[in-house]
Amino acid sequence: MNLTDRLLVKFAQPVPLRTWIVRKLVRSFPIGSYEARLRAGAVDRPWYAWCMYYAAIEAKTIGYKAITAIEFGVASGSGLACLCRHREQIEKLLDIEIIVLGFDSGQGLPESKDPRDLLYCWPAGSFQMDRAKLEARIDGRAELKIGDVSQTVPNWQARVDAPLGAVLFDLDLYTATSVALGILTTSNVLPRVWCYMDDIMGGPDNAYIDNIGARAAIRDFNLKPERTVCKDYLSPAYAFKGLQQEAWHQQIFLYHRLTHPRYNVCVSGKHRLDLV
Numbered sequence: 001m002n003l004t005d006r007l008l009v010k011f012a013q014p015v016p017l018r019t020w021i022v023r024k025l026v027r028s029f030p031i032g033s034y035e036a037r038l039r040a041g042a043v044d045r046p047w048y049a050w051c052m053y054y055a056a057i058e059a060k061t062i063g064y065k066a067i068t069a070i071e072f073g074v075a076s077g078s079g080l081a082c083l084c085r086h087r088e089q090i091e092k093l094l095d096i097e098i099i100v101l102g103f104d105s106g107q108g109l110p111e112s113k114d115p116r117d118l119l120y121c122w123p124a125g126s127f128q129m130d131r132a133k134l135e136a137r138i139d140g141r142a143e144l145k146i147g148d149v150s151q152t153v154p155n156w157q158a159r160v161d162a163p164l165g166a167v168l169f170d171l172d173l174y175t176a177t178s179v180a181l182g183i184l185t186t187s188n189v190l191p192r193v194w195c196y197m198d199d200i201m202g203g204p205d206n207a208y209i210d211n212i213g214a215r216a217a218i219r220d221f222n223l224k225p226e227r228t229v230c231k232d233y234l235s236p237a238y239a240f241k242g243l244q245q246e247a248w249h250q251q252i253f254l255y256h257r258l259t260h261p262r263y264n265v266c267v268s269g270k271h272r273l274d275l276v
């Protein structure tokens with residue numbers, strides 16, 4: 001797009017220009033609390049920060065000292081590096097330990113014959129990883145689980161004192177996302193796990209419908225017979241009261257496990273920050 005077209009599109013967005021300027025400035029010169037910056041959308045990838053921050057608050061409120069956060073689909077590591085930067089701030093702010101993990105094949109998107117994997121826009125081999133570069137970039141701040149998720153997810157368990165609290169799903173494919181969603185059903189999770197689903201909306205060239213991609217994976221997860229036994233569900237989170245609507249709000253989901261032993265512990269106590 002040429003400059004004129006880019007300006008035309010940018011300035012016609014519903015986000016007012018002053019908001020865009022304030023966000024840019026606050027990202028470079030942070031003022032106010034972390035929570036205020038997050039709610040103002042003035043942090044990198046607010047959707048990553050949102051999931052990790054509110055998982056950490058919830059964990060603290062119900063008595064945990066550590067949590068685990070996972071990114072599914074790492075590629076060159078921009079998302080994982082962002083998660084690590086937020087982790088540093090949230091750990092200090094809330095005095096909690098956050099373990100960060102990244103799951104990826106290490107070889108880009110795998111071969112598939114399943115049309116629900118949107119083969120028409122995600123060819124095998126896309127998003128190749130340069131592992132040495134990634135490791136240098138992450139510099140030990142996150143653990144990498146390299147391999148197809150069908151191998152790495154089934155035996156994974158969170159550290160016993162660090163329940164799973166946040167999961168960022170960015171695997172692109174129906175098949176991979178279906179497997180990865182299984183992580184939510186492992187035993188050591190918070191009663192509610194914040195999730196970000198990257199691949200449920202796109203542009204005209206990768207527009208999703210409910211029967212393909214991550215949308216279909218979520219629907220199938222909720223339809224599995226175990227759900228009625230475990231009483232655990234994954235649904236969009238209606239958590240943005242008081243905020244101007246933004247596209248990414250639709251990508252924030254919450255997994256609730258109603259049978260979790262701490263599900264009913266009241267979280268509106270003194271550790272809970274003022275949310276609205």
Ligand SMILES: C[S@@+](CC[C@H](N)C(=O)[O-])C[C@H]1O[C@@H](n2cnc3c(N)ncnc32)[C@H](O)[C@@H]1O
Binds near residue numbers: 104107173
């Ligand atoms: C869009 S990229 C992730 C981008 C990254 N989250 C970011 O924000 O920079 C998708 C990644 O999913 C990984 N992936 C897809 N299917 C996979 C599978 N079955 N097992 C492991 N990784 C897979 C690919 O290797 C690819 O790196």
